[in-house]
Amino acid sequence: MPGTDALSRLQNTGQYALELEAVSRHFGALVALADVNMSVKAGERRAVLGSNGAGKTTLFNAITGDFPTTTGRVRLFGEDVTDLPTQERIRRGLRRTYQISLLFNGLSVLDNTFLACRGVTRGRFSLRRPKRDDSSMELAQSLLEAVHLDDVKDKLVSELSYGQQRQLEIALALSGAPRLILFDEPAAGLSPTERTLLVNILQSLPTHIGFIIIEHDMDVALRVSDRVTMMHNGRIFKEGTPEEIENDDEVQELYLGHGGGHD
Amino acid sequence: MNSSRLFSGSFSLRELHPATIVTVVFLIAYPSFASNFFILQIGAYSLILGTIALSLMMLAGYGGMVSLAQLTVAGLAAYLMAILGDNSMGVMGLGWPWWLTVIVSVLGAALFSTFIGAVSVRTEGIYTIMITLAVAVAFFYFVRQNYVLFNGFTGFAGVEPPTLFGVYWRDPVPFYYLTLTVAAGFFFAVYYCARSTFGLGLQAIRDNPRRMRALGFNITLHRIVAYFFAGVIAGFAGVLLVWFNGRVSPGTIGVDVAIDILVIAVVGGMRHPIGPFIGAIAFVLLENFAIDLIDRERFNMVIGTAFLLVVLFSPDGLLGLWNRFRDRFRFRGNALLGAERVNKDDPASTGSLEKS
Numbered sequence: 177m178p179g180t181d182a183l184s185r186l187q188n189t190g191q192y193a194l195e196l197e198a199v200s201r202h203f204g205a206l207v208a209l210a211d212v213n214m215s216v217k218a219g220e221r222r223a224v225l226g227s228n229g230a231g232k233t234t235l236f237n238a239i240t241g242d243f244p245t246t247t248g249r250v251r252l253f254g255e256d257v258t259d260l261p262t263q264e265r266i267r268r269g270l271r272r273t274y275q276i277s278l279l280f281n282g283l284s285v286l287d288n289t290f291l292a293c294r295g296v297t298r299g300r301f302s303l304r305r306p307k308r309d310d311s312s313m314e315l316a317q318s319l320l321e322a323v324h325l326d327d328v329k330d331k332l333v334s335e336l337s338y339g340q341q342r343q344l345e346i347a348l349a350l351s352g353a354p355r356l357i358l359f360d361e362p363a364a365g366l367s368p369t370e371r372t373l374l375v376n377i378l379q380s381l382p383t384h385i386g387f388i389i390i391e392h393d394m395d396v397a398l399r400v401s402d403r404v405t406m407m408h409n410g411r412i413f414k415e416g417t418p419e420e421i422e423n424d425d426e427v428q429e430l431y432l433g434h435g436g437g438h439d
Numbered sequence: 440m441n442s443s444r445l446f447s448g449s450f451s452l453r454e455l456h457p458a459t460i461v462t463v464v465f466l467i468a469y470p471s472f473a474s475n476f477f478i479l480q481i482g483a484y485s486l487i488l489g490t491i492a493l494s495l496m497m498l499a500g501y502g503g504m505v506s507l508a509q510l511t512v513a514g515l516a517a518y519l520m521a522i523l524g525d526n527s528m529g530v531m532g533l534g535w536p537w538w539l540t541v542i543v544s545v546l547g548a549a550l551f552s553t554f555i556g557a558v559s560v561r562t563e564g565i566y567t568i569m570i571t572l573a574v575a576v577a578f579f580y581f582v583r584q585n586y587v588l589f590n591g592f593t594g595f596a597g598v599e600p601p602t603l604f605g606v607y608w609r610d611p612v613p614f615y616y617l618t619l620t621v622a623a624g625f626f627f628a629v630y631y632c633a634r635s636t637f638g639l640g641l642q643a644i645r646d647n648p649r650r651m652r653a654l655g656f657n658i659t660l661h662r663i664v665a666y667f668f669a670g671v672i673a674g675f676a677g678v679l680l681v682w683f684n685g686r687v688s689p690g691t692i693g694v695d696v697a698i699d700i701l702v703i704a705v706v707g708g709m710r711h712p713i714g715p716f717i718g719a720i721a722f723v724l725l726e727n728f729a730i731d732l733i734d735r736e737r738f739n740m741v742i743g744t745a746f747l748l749v750v751l752f753s754p755d756g757l758l759g760l761w762n763r764f765r766d767r768f769r770f771r772g773n774a775l776l777g778a779e780r781v782n783k784d785d786p787a788s789t790g791s792l793e794k795s
Contacts, residue, residue, distance in 0.1 A: 240653060266655040278650040280643040291643050294636055295655030301664060302636040348654065 191254060193218045193356040193386045194239065199248030201234050208234040210410045211248075218253070218355065221378075222388045223397040223418075226407035227430075232390045233275060235407070236358045239388075240272050241265055253355060267296050269355030273345040273362055275390075279333045286329040289316035289347050296352035315351065323347045323377065339370045346377060357387040363396045375399055398422065406430075466619060470612045478611040479683075480727065485719040486615075486622040487683055490676035492703040492715030493622075494669040497629050500709035501638060502665050503645030504560065508571040509673045510700045511578045512552045514692030516677030518582065518589060519544035520598055521687055527597025530590040537601040545674035552670025553663060560662040575697050583689040594688025598681045609682060618679050622716070625672050629712040632668075641665050702742065706749045708758025717757050721745070 194216040201209040209231045216222050224232050237243040239250060241262040250258045257265050280288050293312035294300060306313050320326045323343045328336065336344065342362060349357050359378075363371050371393070378400045381387070391397035398404070398418040406414040406427060414427060421427055470478050495509045522531040524540040535543070559570040582589040600608035600617075608617055632638045644651045644658045651658050681687045690696075699722065707718020722742070729741040753760040 242649065242653070261657075262652040263655050263657050266653060272653055274650070274653075278647050278653075280646040280650070282642055282646050283639060287639050288643070291636075291639055291651075291656075292654045294640075295651075299636055300640060300656060301661070303632050303638075304636075305631065305634045306636060348650075352655070 191218045192216065192251070193220065193253060194388075195249075195251040196239070197249040197251070199235075199238055199250060200246045201231075201238055201243060202246045208410050209238060209245075212410075212412055214405065214412060216356070216386060216388060219384050219386045220403065221386060221401045223401035223404045224388060224390045224407060225392075225394075225397060225404060225421075226413070229409075230407040231410040232407055233360055234410070236272060236360055236388075236390065239265075239358060240270060263295075269353060270358070271349040271351070271354040271356070272358035273349045273360055275360040275364065277338075277341040277345050279341060279344060279348075281332065281334040284330050284332055285320065285325055285336065285344060286313075286316060288333055288344060289319055289329075289351065292316070292348040292351035293319070319347045319350055322350070324373070339366055342366060342370070342374075346374075350381075354385055357385065359387055359389040359391075361390050361392065363391055363393050371396060466623075470615050475611045478615045481720075481723055483611075483615045483618045483679075483683060485716070485723045486618040487676055487679045488700070488703055488723065489707075489716035489719035490618075490622045490625055490679070491673055492700050492707065492719055493625055493629060493712055494672035494676070495700055495704045496707075496709050496712060496715045497672070498665060498669050499704065500711075500714075501633060501641045501645065502662060504556075504662065504665070505564075505568050505701070506555065506559070506571040506666075506669070507568055507694075507697050507701060508552075508555050508574045508578075509669065510697040511575045511692055512548045512555070512670050512673040513677030513680060514578070514582075514687065515551050516544040516548035516674040517598075517681035517687040517691065518595070519547050520678055520681045521595035522588065524598065526595040528590055528593065528595050530586070530595070531588060532595075541678055544678055545671060548674030548677055549667050549670035552673065553667045556663040556666025560659055560666070572694070572697075575692070576694055579689055579692055579694065582692070592689060594686060594691070596686040598685055598687065600682040609685075614683070618683075621675050621679060625675070626712050626716070629672075633712070637661075637664070699742075702746050706746060706756055708756025710755050711758055714756055714758040721757065 192215050194214070196212050196214040199209055199212045199214075200207065212231075212235065214235075224235065226232050234243070238245045239252075241250075241257070241260065245258065248258075249256055252265060252268055252270055255268065257268070280291070283291075290306060290313055293315045294306075297312060299312075317326070317329075320329050323346055325340060325343055325347065328340065333341065333344065342365070346359075346362060349359070362378075363374055366374060375396055378387070378389070389397060389400065398421075401418060404416060404418050404421040405412055406421060408430065413430075414421065414424060416424070469482055473482065491509055491513050494512070495506060498509070499505045520540055521528075523533050523535045523543055524537060525534055526532045555571060555574050558574075559567050562570060582594075583592055585591060600614070602608070606613050608614055633642070640651070640656060640661055644656070644661055648658050651661075680691070684691070703718040703722045704715050705718070706721060707716065708714030725741055725745060726738065729738050733741060749756060749760070753763070755762075
């Protein structure tokens, strides 16, 4: 349930964090995204739902530039970024996590987080070792505390448990000064306890940080989002508040099991 | 705690491993008990080959980019020394002062390496090897057929280091210390920079290029810059190589020798900058003494067999063999732990070379 805090957040911000204009992505003959129009306000929390193959992850890849779009324009924070490479979009305040953890297995947890913080600042080519009081290093330390990984910070990523790797994914996405974060199924494979932890982390994000979350767990998705977008076969099928989506007959029919509630 | 030393970049004498001290003392005292043959043909030559292999180790071990053109880069520096400086062939030999010749040769090699990087970094794995091999072969045939600049098949002879401070630097002892200084300098540079932002970034790109892009890094530029630094290292090694041999010809940079460099780096181990030097010593010793055991023509068979054995029994080279031996000794009976362990006492030790 979005509280009054969330509502005021929506009303106060006129600027759009993300605008997609007729975005399509084809893989050969396969149309993964067809003519998608979507606007996400600054600070808004949006859930993207849909069955497997609905085009949710492709949507993320189009926003970050991991895959270029076939047609259409992508605007971030009012600026057209369609022709910009991924790293330039990231430096403008976009972040993302991946469905399958994409981490640096040969490096320590702290180094992973440090690189994430350094990626959006100056000194990416520095040949000096970072000092303990380096601003990126200090930020990395505090991020690891925020996601409860500070006691394993010197371990190699390959030594972490699955749940810890998911937490690290989130820490990397929170690095720097994010304005819009794309979470790709952050709760997948987590235990119920870890899910609660995740929801707490998401809900306690500062209000100026908006996010888009792909999540199959309705409980997580509807609890953390202000608005919900339903996708089907690469198209946007429905958009509304969590209540509207939950009570929509067509949605019930398609995704929530015929006539049954979620869960 | 380990990490304080890791990130401060400072260390005290007390934290040095005894083996490190023994190695340093041995390397410095080496000329006092070794014969001229051992000082030059074994000592200095190993250090030069090790430095070239170090430039490959840096690209392949930290960056995941296996380049077969590092010898070519060193070879260009060697040729530039002969072309811009003095040689005895009556071709080119512009007679520039030695310091200017060295600077321009190394920079030329580094730019060549940067160019090789620029054309190859968008590829992965086998394709990087193919492109860099193509560059190496093309450059080999080019210098063999070009007589105006590179004096073709004959190449150049009579390339000598300067006499400075009253010392003739081609004499065994001074030349040994010269190569030791250069090799040790680059060894520590690579060792230190592996933990710098640039070095960590390079290793992270090796582990996961796509994620690095999603963290705001320009991975193409990062890799090309790595090629530039590798070019500086290989360039200096090329200068030493031409001073060591006194000559440079297409044979110096042939594909067979380029593969030797790869063998040295792999046999030594690519997880730590000391690996290439261990590999180079093993290679040079085999090259010189295998003929005592076997026909000269059969030398490559010995090298090939040694290479096979090392790769079969220790994918991370002699270095990995040593680490495993030590770990097994430490955690007796815990072979599983020993086999896959990265040496965590050592900040420059990197993780897996395998691509995820």
